[in-house]
Amino acid sequence: MLYIFCPHCGSRSQNEFAYGGDATVKRPELNKEISDQDWDNFVYLRKSPRGKHLELWHHISGCRQWIKVERDTSTHEIFKTYKADELIE
Amino acid sequence: MSQEFRLDNIGMVNRNKKISFTFNGKKYFGYEGDTIASALIANGVHLVGRSFKYHRPRGFFGVGVDEPYAILQLERNNERDPNIRATEQEIFEGLEVKSVNCWPSVNFDIGAINNFLKMFFPAGFYYKTFMWPPSFWYKIYEPFIRMAAGFGEASIKHDKERYEHKYEYCDLLITGSGPSGLASAYAAAKNGARVILAEDKPRYGGSLLTSDVNIGNQTGVEWSEKIITELKSMSNVIVKNRSQVFGYYDHNMLVMSERISDHLPKTQKYLPKQRLWYIRAKEVLISSGSIERPLVFGNNDTPGVMLSSAAKEYMKVYGVLVGKKPLIFTNNDSGYETAIEFKKNGVNPLILDTRKEPSSDIITEAKNLGIDIKFSYVVVAAKGYKKVKSADIAKISENKKDLSNIGNIECDCICVSGFWTPSIHLASQSGNKSEFNEKIDAFIPKKSKQKENTIGSANGKFTLEETINEAFDKGYEVSNKITENNNKVSIPTVVEKKSTEHDKFWCVPLPKGKSYKRFLDFQNDVAVTDIELALREGFRSIEHVKRYTTLGMATDQGKTSNLNGLQLVSDIENKVVPQVGHTTFRPPYTPVSIGAIVGREVGKHSKPTRKSPMHEWHEKNNAVFVDAGVWLRPRYYKQGNETLFEASKREAKNVRKNVGVCDVTTLGKIDVKGPDAAEFLNRVYTNAWLKLPVGKARYGVMLREDGIVMDDGTTTRISENHYHMTTTTAQAANVLSHLEYYLQLVWPELNVNVVSTTEQWAGAAIAGPNSRALLMKLFPNTDVSNEGLPFMGYKEADLFGIPAKIYRISFSGELAYEVNVESDFGNFMWEKIIEVGKEFQIQPYGTEALSTLRIEMGHVAGSELDGRTIPHDASLEGLVSKKKDFIGKRSLSRSAFTKPDREKIVGVVPLDKTTSIPEGSYIVKDPKAKLPNPKLGHVSASCWSVEYDNPFSLAIIKDGKNMIGQKLFAMSPLKNKTIPVEIVSSHYVDPEGKRVRA
Structure with missing residues (x-):
């Protein structure tokens, strides 16, 4: 079971969180023309990298904040966690 | 009564407390502290089971977790426990165990015929032997294999024992209380670290219990007792025996199973049988020791052949002799320790050493004690069927290939030692890639993967001095990283007999013309x-x-x-x-009870049960409940001998005719607050929200980004910046997460907050033509006329002194209101509604009547919004705004969603007006068409229309709009029914919606 550092609450066990997928996906802006292809990419296509992955977790049984977690998908090493609005270099 | 194989002056069992137990129905006794294995051996019993494939006799091979043979079935307190290791299970008064994998008895086992049919059971026999003829598989082979497979019989009864889970955090977890575990725990605890020390056996000390060593001028046993006593007295240390750390998971999470009551006749009050510990450790020291390696020779599975370390432990810990004519077969010095122990207890052993001319302190000691030793000798084969009677031995050539001087000598046990295998399982589970160490011919952990270090013999350190020094250093080093106390204890001196190298030889060749297994x-x-x-x-x-x-x-x-x-x-x-x-090691290291893994989350406790504040009233009034997610909701209120069908019909009819009340507390409720709340709702819902006035409610549909309907419900504008959103019971949690996602990640610029208020409000839906009359009596000071509180209106009012909220919304399609009060007043509200409603013939109605009412109205619910439908399919396209953008809108223009013959919801009525259509039925044009019959769609919900008194169903079918009026067929292959039907509008009752606006 992973041990995830929530930037709001501290280190908590994985079972307090829900997984939210790739954190680098940006929703297309509202009211903007977008091609079928680009929309499909946004809705359906996700990379599944082996190694470093920036992903969303929702601290569902804690502060209910969505956070970003930089995790290695093969070793489960967590490098850093960010608040939802934190700038990531 | 004395026991033939019990020694008087040695061992750690409590001689003052005799314990009787039965094995295969026969009564035996042992002492407190005995295991089943030690007590049976003391009684001279060695035949305890039959092997898996050949049904060969099985005895005892080890003395702990490594035991491959002695697996028994246990009866304790009327509960059956299969697959108990006799070497681990302690005896208690009244214990009943029996052998497994044998019939009719362990002494005479019919299955042993397999031993003579071995040619049919080669490796992979199940891929070869049972292939032909194919028809034999189901009738003959499979039943036969099923009967033969597995050990023991699991109970099919509900396990009434209690198992618990516990979460614990520590600086340092140490797995095993042998010399390395004790030393490192002591060093770390003295340095201020929070330590958990786990030992799988009842006694602490590991190899110190049986080895003849000296630490700090004390015997190994004295030293371990002193250390453990001190550790137990320290507040920063948790010491646990009978506790096996069996799994090493991610981020230093380890799981340990603690056997609290298994050694007692009955689980004590307030204690569980077993407890599973989830331990998050900052650092882990793996001190799980090593397991002796067997030597391979002919018939080396005969009862009486066992590990030499096990024979020694039976003597030193349990005071039990495994035999009186022991043969020690060894490739290293460990066998000598066992031989010397035999000699000290008055038994003359014979040592066969595979090595040519070894010399060490312990060999000299054995020689001085007058023990017979034959160098360059091996056991060729054990003789005897149910117990070793003799052994064929031979001299082995220097290249270890040829045997000579084959002879037979009498013996009653063969104690083997093929050197030691470090237990690297936990390190391997943590991700540590092991490396082969040529010196000890075994794998040891390599580079730490997680925060783990392996010490002592688990790390291939086989001398006590190395072990103790390494353990004290590591204990200090890892604890100091955490505590920075710099408090180092001194390392005691260690005295141990010097030993020499082991022989790289494990498998004795077969003599010419022999084919021993x-x-x-x-x-x-x-x-x-x-x-x-x-x-x-x-x-x-x-x-x-x-x-x-x-x-x-x-x-x-x-x-x-x-x-x-x-x-x-x-x-x-x-x-x-x-x-x-x-091969890869995977958890668990030893078998774990399913009960312990499940813990308290059994049956009804596997999820929480949520009850509305009116639950007791429902119970008192004969409600029959149904699980709705985690909620318990009244399905119907039973009167007399009514069936579900009769009761729900009565309840639904009463709503259409008079007035009914339904507990709707379970609906999800979310408070949406903030200056941008209207804009947010406008993006979340498919319809327009910017112009909703205060005091008005609106029905809304929300989509996922892929265009599929996620949920529906009404949202009411309570004040300028405050909205009260309702969701379906099932989707409440998902909708909240969905809203939080968009607020926190996608549109953080919106100044809005959301919070669940589901449990804060109790809700009652009052529906039916008499509902307004009832409301006027409930709220005499509030104008609830059609003008004062129009359809989709909202008012705050006073219910006999209690603040209440009235929403004029309707799921039943009747004139209806939903009244909410704070949860604590829920029951008060409900009782008032029933009391005041009497004169209007009020009746409570359950979810079954609720479904009937909504189905015949054509209102969609979960069975239509099933994760596959877009607004059009549910006839909700009128709610999809063309002007503004919202979540999922772009997906609705994808080609599959805009096809002209896209599925749409319709009503279905059987032509005979009597046959109910099973939910899930297919709608087809021709019931006799060749399979697979092209299906137009499926029936999503069925009811008995109380308005027209005939069956009515909703279906989602291809090109539904143009199908209305057509005669088709509903087919249910499951129920074997084909029903001619007519397709009608889904709005079967009051299609213009006059009643809700009346």
Whole structure:
């Protein structure tokens, strides 16, 4: 079971969180023309990298904040966690 | 009464407390502290089971977790427990155990015929023997194999024992209380670290309990007692015995199973049977020790052949002799310790040492004690069927290939030692890639993967001095990283007899003309010939050899067999062991009770049960409940001998005719607050929200980004910046997460907050033509007229002194209101509604009537919004704004969603007006068409229309709009029904919606 550092609450066990997928996906802006292809990419296509992955977790049984977690998908090493609005270099 | 094999002056069992138990129906006794194994051996019993495949007699091989043979079935307090290891289970008064895998008895076992049919059971026999003729599989082979497979019989009764889970955090978890575990725990605890020390056996000390050593001028036993007593007294230390750390998971999470009551006749009050510990440790020291490695020779599975360390432990810990004419067969010095222990207890052993001319302190001591030793000698084969009677021994040539001077000597046990295998399982589970150490011919952990270090013999350190020094250093080092106390304790001096190298020899060759079975895996009956066959048949990868032969796949996970198997493969393949590699270790290290893994989350406790504040009233009024997610909701209120069908019809009719009240507390409720709340709702819902006035409600549909309907419900504008959103019962949690996602990540610029208020409000839906009259009596000071509180209106009012909220919304399609009060007043509200409603013929109605009412109205619910439908399919396209953008809008223009014959909801009525259509039925044009019959769609919900008194269903079918009026068929292959039907509008009752606006 992973041990995830929530930037709001501290280190908590994985079972307090829900997984939210790739954190680098940006929703297309509202009211903007977008091609079928680009929309499909946004809705359906996700990379599944082996190694470093920036992903969303929702601290569902804690502060209910969505956070970003930089995790290695093969070793489960967590490098850093960010608040939802934190700038990531 | 004395026991023939019990020694008087040695051992740690409590001689003052006799304990009687039965084995296969016969009564025996032992002492407090005995295991089943030690007590049976004391009584001279060695035959305890039959082997898995050949049903060969089985005795005891080890003394702990490594035991491959002695697996028994236990009865305790009227509960059955299969697969108990006799070497671990302590005896208690009244214990009943019996042998498994034998019939009719362990002494006379019919299955032993397999032993003579071995040619039919080669490696992978299940892929070969039972292939032809194919028709034999179901009728003959499979039933036969099922009967023969597995040990023991699991109980099918509900387990009434209690199991618990516990979460714990510590600086340092130490797995095993042998010399390295004790020393490191002591060093770390003295340095201020929070330590958990886990020991799987009842007694602490590990190898110190049986070895003849001296630490700090004390015997090993005295020293371990002193350390453990001090550790127990420290507040920063948790010491646990009978506790096995069996799994090493991610981020230093380890799981330990603590056997609290298994050694007692009955679980004590307020205590669980077992407790599962989830331990998050900052650092882990693996001090799990090592397991003695067997030597492979003919019939080496005969009862009486056992590990030499086990024989020693039976003597020193339990005061039990495993035999009176012992033969010690060894390739290293460990066998000598056992021999010396025999000699000290008045028994003359014979040592066969595979080495040519070894010399060490302990060999000298053995010689001085007058023990017979034969160097360059091996056991060729054990003789005897149910117990060792003698052994064929022989001199072995220097190249270890040829045997000479074969002779037979009498013996009643053969104690084998093939050196030691470090228990690297936990390190391996943590991700540590092990490396082969040529010096000890075994794998040891390599580079730490997680925050783990392996110490002592688990790390291949086989001298006590090395172990103690390493453990004290590591204990200090890892604790100091955490505490920075710099408090170092001094390391005691260690006295141990010097030993010498082991012989790189494990498998005795067969003498000419003999075909003895030489076993590698004792539990799965895997012999040398099986491995040879697998390699001949082309299996190369050790992982494949393992699966083909089942080597190391038994419940002992090859604790005693893996290395000998690897050695054999590398010998045949002319490779070195590291090239062959070893198979992967996976948790659990030892079998764990399913009960312990499940813990308290059994049956009804597997999820929380949520009850509305009116639950007690429902119970008192004969409600029959149904699970709605985690909620319990009244399905119907039973009157007399009514059936579900009769009751729900009565309740629904009463709503259409008079007035009914339904508990709608379970609906999800979310408070949406903030200056941008309207804009947010406008983006979340498909319809327009910017112009909703205060005091008005609106029905809304929300989509996922892929265009599929996620949920629906009404949202009411309570004040300028405050909205009250309702969701369906099932989607409440998902909708909240969905809203939080968009607010926190996608549109953080919106100034809005959301919070769940589901449990804060109790809700009652009052529906039916009399509902307004009832409301006027409930709220005499509030204008609830059609003008004062129009359809989709909202008002705050006073309910006999209690603040209430009235929403004029309707799910039933009747004139209806929903009244909310704070949860604590829920029951008060409900009782008032019933009391005041009497004169209007009010009746409570349950979810079944609720469904009937909504189905005949054509209102969609979960069975239509099933994760596959877009607004159009549910006839909700009128709610999809063309002007503004919202979540999922772009997806709705994808080609599959805009096809002209896209599915749409319709009503379905059987032509005979009497046959109910099973939910899930297919709608087809021609019931006799060739299969697969092209289906137009499916029936999503069915009811008995109380308005028209005939069955009515909703269906989602292709080109539904144009199908209205057509005569089709509903087919349910499951119920074997074909029903001619007519397609009608889904709005079966009051299609203009006059009633809700009345």
